[in-house]
Amino acid sequence: MKFLKIHITLVFILIWSFSYSQQYTKITVKEGLPSNHVYKIIQDTNGFIWFATDKGLVKYNGNSMKTFTTRNGLSSNDVWGLHATTDGKVWYLSKTSKLGYIKNDSVYAFESEIKDEIFAPNYTSQIGNKIILTSNSRSHHLINGKWKLLLSNNLLKNKPKIYIKHPNIAFLDSSTNLDTVKIIYQNGKTKVLTGLGNIKNPINRGQITDSIFYWVGEKKYTILNLNTSKIYSRNYKDEIGLEKSKYTRINLINNQIQITGKGFVGILDANFHITKSVLIPSKLDAHFAMIDKNETLWIATFLNGAYQLSKTKTNIKYSFEHENVSKTNAIKGEIIANIYNHGFFKYNADQKKFSPYIKENEYLFSATYIDSLETEFYISKNKIKVKKSSTKTKVFDFTKFPFYTNETARKLVYYNNYLYGDFTGGINKIDSKNLEIIKYYNQRGINNLITFNNQFLIATTNGLKQFKNQEIKEVTFKGIRFTKSILSINKISETHLLLNTDGFGSFVTDLNDIYQLPNSDYLIVNNAFIENKNIWLATNSGVYKYFLHKNHYRLEKKLLLANGLPSLQVNDVFVLKDDVIVSTNNGIAILPKNQKKSNDLLDIYIDKLSYNNHLIKPNNSTFKYIANNNINISVSSIDFSEGNQNLSYQYKLEPLQTNWKTTETTNINFNDLQANKYIFNIKTHNFQKKIEFTILPLWYQTLWFKATVLLILISLFFRTVWYLSKRKQVQKSKKILQEKQLSEIQLKALRSQMNPHFVFNSLAAIQYFINENNFEDSEKYLVKFSKLIRRFFELSKETTITLKEEIELLTNYLEIEKLRFKEKLEFKINIEDKVGFEKTKIPTMLLQPIVENAVNHGIFNKFDTGKVTINFIKIDDKTYQVLIIDDGVGFVNTQSKNKKIKSSRVLQQRLSYLNTSKEWEIEYFTEELYPEKDERGNKSTFIIKNK
The missing domain is CATH 3.30.565.10 (Histidine kinase-like ATPase, C-terminal domain)
Incomplete structure (x- = not known):
């Protein structure tokens, strides 16, 4: 048991360290919240997210927020409790004389049957679509527009009764420490239960379904099955590894029983164990969290607003948050990351974690392994550290030189039995044993060195150069100069190279022909990784992946912020098995290689209908005809996808239109519609909505008027026929x-x-x-x-x-x-x-x-x-x-x-x-x-x- 606890603790520490750097989307007053003090977050049956704050209640669809305050009918802006029921209502709780719900964006508030009663429903229960307002002493339910008193206790008593809505049970009577509970049945019989786990001073309690009652404390929670009278007592340490948690509550959200408190959220299974638990970084100072229909995590704080973490990002691991990671290198099968002012870190693929390897509190240039010398070189601003498996690490320190900087090499290659390294003014020919400079060759603007098929190639700010016969010469392609600034060179195959440029994309060449990778125009490509026949580009606009198709490369996908990148400025990319390791100016992200972006589009709906700029309520969509009228229909979506793009909609207005039309705008207009009954249909993906409205005719457009006109026209018709017939007879004569x-x-x-x-x-x-x-x-x-x-x-x-x-x-x-x-x-x-x-x-x-x-x-x-x-x-x-x-x-x-x-x-x-x-x-x-x-x-x- 002790081993199990230690194991759970270690797992918790690991999860904690991973979660600490996850990229949460922060939602504050800047994004539209009325306050950064958020009490609770829920999701209603339609999919909207609701925030309860001390300055009002907020409805969020992923794109825009709508705030409800006393201006809209709330009795108080300090709303600290929320419950969503399947009949489309969102019930709000606060300390006030009127409480109720919001439905179809209308606020309904109801008073108590007791005059001037102030509600304090801190233990409110949710049973199906019913809400029972419960405080320390009283319980109410809503009947015919009034909150009716169900139970009233004397606060001086030691054992206050708890109202239960159940066909067999009338009340619960618990001890102060909750070591026993008495069930009082509807027929007057009683039953005493023990084994509740001795929850001292329970933080919260309440009935959550028609058969479940709960108590929660700082260290444990207890569930009572009202149908079977069976008790389940669980402690947080066994369930999630936490010793205790403040503000713990149990909620019914999307037909799931969720438990949350300071630092965690989880879902209770059939045996009331915590599953799908997520531990929340302590730095977020979260007191409440909720998991929505798409398994996106929503977190509430008292000072910093709310946070959102999509399911996609829960599978992403982050390291070195806010640190500039310039490059990842492969050293003898190991991945080494260059962390500015921290040194070189080695990657543990099993734990998906970087550990310190070689410490350096200065600017880092590169880490290189020379196979021929079986030697590792770790190059920084002032030092070159040489490491062989059989000897101790040797350090070449350049601080003794006049300029206190490394002018020997920034990157090393081995060519014709010598090391060659670039520096500010050119290339040094270096003795591989003592790193002494034998000769230098003048060449400004060097960015990268590589040996390829017994050739020594140099990437410069003025194109590709070749070191040959102790000279640096320009490389041309079929006699044509290539003068673009090359940042790095990668070997694609035994015959082809990849040239990555500063602002002109990447080019594939066999040193004879050269062509540009499609869709890479104007990209700053810092580096690339070659994975079999795939090319991964590290650019200033994210990661670009290409695949080979019939001897030509095609762009397959892009990895952007919505995919979990901490920054679009990508310095390097490395693919290891099923992971993509991305180095950015804001740390490292480890993403699944075959990541599928979650689609968090939950629904579409018709937000507004206006007639001649007058807003029409959906249940009152009948209006008089006006010449040159204008119908404006505003469509919105419930979409919590990160980086979501504008949706493409299809719509038609029956009976005016029979074919679907496509648009990307959310405001659709119709002009000069005639009096008639109309049905507006709109759809996207698998969602379709419609709204019906009627334009009533004016007096001269009514049926009786048209009938009268028709009779007149018929009379005129017969008169005309008689006249024409007579005229025809005259003409015949x-x-x-x-x-x-x-x-x-x-x-x-x-x-x-x-x-x-x-x-x-x-x-x-x-x-x-x-x-x-x-x-x-x-x-x-x-x-x-x-x-x-x-x-x-x-x-x-x-x-x-x-x-x-x-x-x-x-x-x-x-x-x-x-x-x-x-x-x-x-x-x-x-x-x-x-x-x-x-x-x-x-x-x-x-x-x-x-x-x-x-x-x-x-x-x-x-x-x-x-x-x-x-x-x-x-x-x-x-x-x-x-x-x-x-x-x-x-x-x-x-x-x-x-x-x-x-x-x-x-x-x-x-x-x-x-x-x-x-x-x-x-x-x-x-x-x-x-x-x-x-x-x-x-x-x-x-x-x-x-x-």
Whole structure:
């Protein structure tokens, strides 16, 4: 047993030393607390963290704080107790006349049924969602908005009763020293229990569930199972190694029974042993701690606010807090750390702890092991300590020199049987036995030395140099100079090196080609560690890890403050098995190599809804429509991740939007929404929330108004339909009239075409052929004449005719006229493009009257032979141009100055009706063929377009 206690104590000391340097996130008034005096911290069912302070109550979501004070309804700002119940309430305790809870950010405060009673609920119990206010003498519970008295004790009695909320037990009656306790049942029976562990002057007590009652003291705690009457007594020394602890309390947090006191916190298991215990550094002076849902540790202090320690950081060990650690070196398989003004420390991998190795109270340069010499060299500002396994450590002290500084070497390499070391002005060639300088070579700005494949390479502020044939020469890459400042060089493989620069990143080279590591631009790379095919960079922006993929390196991850680094200014990095040892200006951090950053995002919620800059409560999200309105929805998250980045959200407003939209802003606006019911949905990761709101319509947007307007519109519609129908009937009648007039015009045209002159002349010609006994010609003429007359009458019934039919009709007519004129008449019909002329239509009997005019008024009055030419020219698929040309005596000689040819007047009237019908667009004009010459002739032009 004694050995066990010693073992526990040692473990405790180790844990204590590790915990002492853990990187806690400090939360004080600078971060938003109203006071650095924090009594208690809890987490509610939604995941919010609550701080009870002497200046108010604080609700924290990981990003912002909301403080509740007397301004919000608290009776006192000095809140020292908190309880969270599963119904979403956070109960607050203080010494005041009104106590209650906060729910949905509203404060509810209730008085006692006893007038002017001041509560002092230092022993308050939590049973499910019920809170029993208990002091030394009284117990109350909340019924119908009043705190009702359950039990009242006389403080002068030695054995005050304790109220119990249980189906079988009514009260507990304990002794002063708590060596016995009497159970008083509901039926009046009693039972005395012993073995409580003799807790003298218990610090706290109370019922924590429907079946558990507890007492805590400075050295032990006792649990009573109310259902079984079994007692469990535990002391802190056996449980966690502490002899005693002040301010010890037991709380129900996130359905876990947690115990905490000065310097520790833990969770009670089924047998009420302390598990998952965390010992808190004494320097934090913590009196209370709590473990949240993500196993993040929250610590309360009376003077320094609160502290947060994430689960990720509990697995990280820290050493040399606030110390500048410049480098870690590998010496014969051991890791040696350079601690400024303290010396060289050796790393114990099992304990993850550094121990003093070689003490030096001055600036340290390097620790180097030369395999060929089997010698360790520890180099500082004034000394070089040489250590061999077979001999004592030899010290070369340079304080006797005029400048009292080491100008022999800052780092050593072994090359061609000599040691070489850099100093302020260049490189010294050094005897390996007595460290005497044999020769020096001038070279300013040296940062690092390395031997690689029998080559001696030098990293300088002006690029890479090579020591060869007792000279220092510049190294070029395919003839190109590399003048960037190189801070260190690492060997990647037998063929490649890594050059780490001051502000330009890292470069991989085989001393022929050179290329930069991706994403390392402008980084100050102090050093690197090569782990198999992985590269770890120690930079001014944390640690960068690269992996080899298809002969090229890719950035895999970064280690930053959120990962547990004590500083982003990383001086060196070393990988040992499953740990990454990071040296910084603020100490050393030992991180798990495969560290997974904990995601402490607990939930998202809609924080605010405002309509035209007026805040709307979630349970009253109904408002009147306003033109050009604005809806602003503020979204927040419960996220305690360290270094958490802005979340990316997806949202949609139904029914306005059907597809999700993505945003990184937490304020989402909608403008000019119409009266309707809306559902706003938002989600991120595995969390989704929604809020419903209604914009009520104005009087002219209401259903009855719209119904009235609809009836009016329907009436107007039928009125319009009646009007249009009547108008259509009028237009129909008008059209019938037009068609009648058109028929009359066509008949007039027919009559004009079949003018008496043509008929009489044709009959005279037939008679002439008969008198001349020319029966053959008379019969031929008569047949053609009868066919033409019959065709004219047939076409008089049609409104349109194809071009082919029109040409055939004109051809028959001109052939008859040619017989009548006894070869004095010639004619020719030209068709420019015959494509489609069999289907293309024109108005019936449109061209024949003009052709007849050309024959009877142009050619007839001519003494010599006349000619009529008809040209059909296609303009487009719907438009044709028709030219009717004769070389007769001309219009001037064939028309009276006061009276035009009758057929021409009929034609103009007919064209007017055709164009009015909107089916045709016909232009017609005439002109003399040779207006400026003595020669005569007429030209009539039709442009016919079928719409």
